[in-house]
Amino acid sequence: MSGQSLLVPGKLSPTRHVPASIPRPEYVGRPGPAPYTGPEVQDAETVEKMRTASRIAARAMEEAAKAIAPGVTTDELDGIAHAYMVDHQAYPSDLGYRGFPKSLCASVNEVICHGIPDSTVLRDGDIVNLDVTAFIHGVHGDCNATYFVGDVAEESRLLVERTRESLDRAIKAVRPGRQINVIGRVIESYAKRFGYGVVRDFTGHGIHTAFHSGLIIPHYDDPRATTVMRPGMTFTIEPMLTLGTHEYDMWDDGWTVVTKDRKRTAQFEHTLVVTADGAEVLTLP
16 A cells, blocks of 8 residues: 555536537436447447547547646546547547546546546556547447556556556457457456456446447456357457455445455556457557
8 A cells, every 4th residue: 555545535527518519329318328239249330430439539548648647636637538539529428428427537546447537636656547438420439547646656556567467468368269258367367466356346348339238348257258259349358456355335426436445456448349360459549
């Protein structure tokens, strides 16, 4: 642990504006998305549209990350990513998804995922995950990465670097004909080398015209994950590793998920498409 105080909720800024000319996902203004009933394998046209959405998401995350520094608020980072997506005619997929009030997720230190950007000020030695999804041409592209704030202790630095490595290894394990559970097997076996926890209840997911299609990508070795990968399948891999337990608590906001022992956690994510001989990462800037 860094010795820094634990996070508390900050104050929310007003909802950011998206011009009416930018098409919204179907769930905006509704309690939740309509159930997805289509295929997990996408045609070439849909994948090409996802390349566009994914690049916008990755670049929006990259632009926000440039501003990460001690003294910056997570709300400021949200504003940067929001502006980038809107300027490129994309809708921030998070905004209005099941009532989520902001355009990205900003998860600091012990926050596993779904942190809401607010007046929280980043401190020297923090780590912060930015999770950005863009919607354009009827499809979504989803990515996240964990960044250092100033001078970060070695324990946290290694956690972040190894979480990134776990994602890279998992992507290399993607092959047509293999079951989905090979992804979690690779991540969990790598994380165990260092005694890290692997979050189980928040997973990767199918993505395309649906933000979350119902396809689940566990990051641990789950024998139930027997879906066979096929060329054209599109989904995210987004391992969440912790310095302690994989168990969690949720804040009263219904979104912010924190480690039960309040130890730090890191996450990385890409959207990818299964190819004839492996995987193509779509969320590269």
